[in-house]
Amino acid sequence: MKVFSAEQISKIDTFTIEHEPIASIDLMERASSKIYNWIVGKFPSPQNCKIFIGPGNNGGDGLAVARMLAEKNYSVEVFLLKISDKIASDAQVNLSRIQNKKNLDIYELTSIDNMPWLFPDDIVIDAVFGSGLSRPLSGLALEIVNAINASEANVVSIDVPSGLMCEDNSTNNTRGIVQADYTLSFQFPKLAFLFPENAKYVGEWEVLPIDLHQEIIKSELTPYKILNREFVKSLLMPRKKFDHKGTYGHGLLISGSYGKMGAAILASRASLRSGIGLLTSHIPRLGYQIMQTAVPETMVSIDRSDIIFTEFPNLDQFKAIAIGPGIDKKQNSYKAMIDLLKEVKVPMVLDADAINIIGEHPELKDDLPMGCVFTPHMKEFERLVGKSKDSYTRNCMQREFAKEHQLTLVLKGAYTAICCPEGSCYFNPTGNPGMATAGSGDVLTGIILSLLSQGYSSHVAAIIGVYLHGLAGDLASVDLGIEALTASDIIDYLPKAWLKLKK
Numbered sequence: 001m002k003v004f005s006a007e008q009i010s011k012i013d014t015f016t017i018e019h020e021p022i023a024s025i026d027l028m029e030r031a032s033s034k035i036y037n038w039i040v041g042k043f044p045s046p047q048n049c050k051i052f053i054g055p056g057n058n059g060g061d062g063l064a065v066a067r068m069l070a071e072k073n074y075s076v077e078v079f080l081l082k083i084s085d086k087i088a089s090d091a092q093v094n095l096s097r098i099q100n101k102k103n104l105d106i107y108e109l110t111s112i113d114n115m116p117w118l119f120p121d122d123i124v125i126d127a128v129f130g131s132g133l134s135r136p137l138s139g140l141a142l143e144i145v146n147a148i149n150a151s152e153a154n155v156v157s158i159d160v161p162s163g164l165m166c167e168d169n170s171t172n173n174t175r176g177i178v179q180a181d182y183t184l185s186f187q188f189p190k191l192a193f194l195f196p197e198n199a200k201y202v203g204e205w206e207v208l209p210i211d212l213h214q215e216i217i218k219s220e221l222t223p224y225k226i227l228n229r230e231f232v233k234s235l236l237m238p239r240k241k242f243d244h245k246g247t248y249g250h251g252l253l254i255s256g257s258y259g260k261m262g263a264a265i266l267a268s269r270a271s272l273r274s275g276i277g278l279l280t281s282h283i284p285r286l287g288y289q290i291m292q293t294a295v296p297e298t299m300v301s302i303d304r305s306d307i308i309f310t311e312f313p314n315l316d317q318f319k320a321i322a323i324g325p326g327i328d329k330k331q332n333s334y335k336a337m338i339d340l341l342k343e344v345k346v347p348m349v350l351d352a353d354a355i356n357i358i359g360e361h362p363e364l365k366d367d368l369p370m371g372c373v374f375t376p377h378m379k380e381f382e383r384l385v386g387k388s389k390d391s392y393t394r395n396c397m398q399r400e401f402a403k404e405h406q407l408t409l410v411l412k413g414a415y416t417a418i419c420c421p422e423g424s425c426y427f428n429p430t431g432n433p434g435m436a437t438a439g440s441g442d443v444l445t446g447i448i449l450s451l452l453s454q455g456y457s458s459h460v461a462a463i464i465g466v467y468l469h470g471l472a473g474d475l476a477s478v479d480l481g482i483e484a485l486t487a488s489d490i491i492d493y494l495p496k497a498w499l500k501l502k503k
């Protein structure tokens with residue numbers, strides 16, 4: 001699913017009005033009826049609804065919803081915020097349509113002193129500002145938003161929580177944003193919904209389709225997309241009857257150190273559960289028996305060091321390489337990394353301490369082979385790319401870094417972001433908080449190595465890998481819950497995740 005900017009949404013809106021064609025007031029009616037249906041589904045018995053109306057089309061939606069709810073015997077109070085002399089023309093039409101309606105009272109809010117008391121079982125509908133917000137809230141709008149946030153009412157925001165910019169909130173006043181329980185976004189999610197610091201404003205969000213014109217949705221370009229199963233499935237390469245293990249490639253996994261052999265085992269097992277033809281695990285000497293016993297399917301390459309990574313085998317036979325899980329970042333490992341980066345000519349996944357080593361030795365960034373995939377979590381990302389105070393800025397830095405160094409940069413988290421060398425950014429919807437657990441990242445590294453070895457290009461391997469990893473975690477959480485989930489469970493559910501992805 002594409003994620004468009006507020007400016008693009010307005011363009012798509014205008015195109016739909018001209019080319020469907022449909023009168024703007026009728027498009028507003030269509031959009032509002034979707035909100036109405038959702039509210040009636042969520043709160044089936046008529047209750048008190050307090051609807052706060054701003055001067056633009058978001059307010060117009062709120063007025064249309066007010067009429068629909070009143071006709072369904074909900075007890076509706078409409079509060080018109082007096083913050084502008086102008087009111088959008090479709091909002092004006094909808095205001096005239098609610099005059100003298102049964103079950104519906106209209107009030108003008110000229111000062112915070114007229115603010116109604118909000119009861120815990122009230123449904124507050126926030127229709128103050130939507131995608132047309134152009135600056136942080138101030139004055140009366142700010143005071144009203146604060147009063148809404150101080151209440152315990154159920155808050156439903158139409159399209160966007162009022163006060164939240166659709167993309168960039170880096171200079172916003174974070175105390176002037178509605179904290180919704182539910183946000184009902186028209187046709188597309190907003191980019192801001194995908195960033196962790198906005199979760200407290202957005203609450204649970206849902207996308208309500210309003211039949212905007214497919215022609216412009218298809219042709220309008222955006223760097224931002226949310227992955228879905230159909231798209232990820234379309235990237236899969238079919239397996240053929242006469243394929244053999246050589247077809248699916250031989251991968252090299254450099255992982256493990258004294259006290260961290262578990263990372264090597266998890267990554268190896270995940271790789272083998274993701275379709276790789278052959279796997280060689282390069283590990284320090286102490287891990288030999290551990291690996292041979294725990295993962296009989298992998299071949300083992302032994303480092304001269306008992307405890308860390310200091311060398312690597314001849315690379316000729318490998319179709320892809322992964323380095324990082326549990327390797328530590330001792331001086332000799334750094335030296336071996338320098339040689340490795342010089343010699344590698346195949347796609348490579350870099351995770352954990354491999355990323356930290358590059359973060360500490362930035363000159364290595366200029367020596368990276370083609371087709372690298374980096375899989376940092378937030379702290380590793382900061383060491384590699386730099387710090388930022390908000391997620392939008394961080395995402396811009398991530399996209400820029402991927403472009404500058406021509407690599408795929410995966411920032412792990414809820415809605416893991418995958419930034420590609422040509423500038424696009426995919427957000428992953430699968431996964432759950434149970435996956436925030438030790439070893440989860442090692443599993444992802446193993447999966448991506450496996451896909452690279454099978455011949456998927458770097459960004460495709462990252463996309464499939466991240467989606468599949470989250471899907472396995474989701475399937476595991478259905479049976480096991482989130483608290484008890486371990487990284488091994490994610491591996492154990494990879495078979496079911498593959499089946500579900502390919503269904």
Ligand SMILES: NC(=O)C1=CN([C@@H]2O[C@H](COP(=O)(O)OP(=O)(O)OC[C@H]3O[C@@H](n4cnc5c(N)ncnc54)[C@H](O)[C@@H]3O)[C@@H](O)[C@H]2O)[C@H](O)CC1
Pocket residue numbers: 009012013027028031054055056057058059060061083084088128129130131132133134135136137138141158159160186212
């Ligand atoms: N997506 C669609 O196709 C549809 C969307 N609909 C709804 O329309 C709004 C967007 O409407 P718009 O009139 O452009 O914007 P707003 O309602 O957000 O209001 C803008 C209004 O307010 C002024 N303004 C902006 N920021 C501030 C501020 N901080 N303080 C005071 N005033 C401010 C601005 O100048 C404008 O006058 C969208 O969200 C949907 O809810 C359609 O109804 C259906 C199709």
Ligand SMILES: [K+]
Pocket residue numbers: 058126127128129130157158159160161162
């Ligand atoms: K709103």
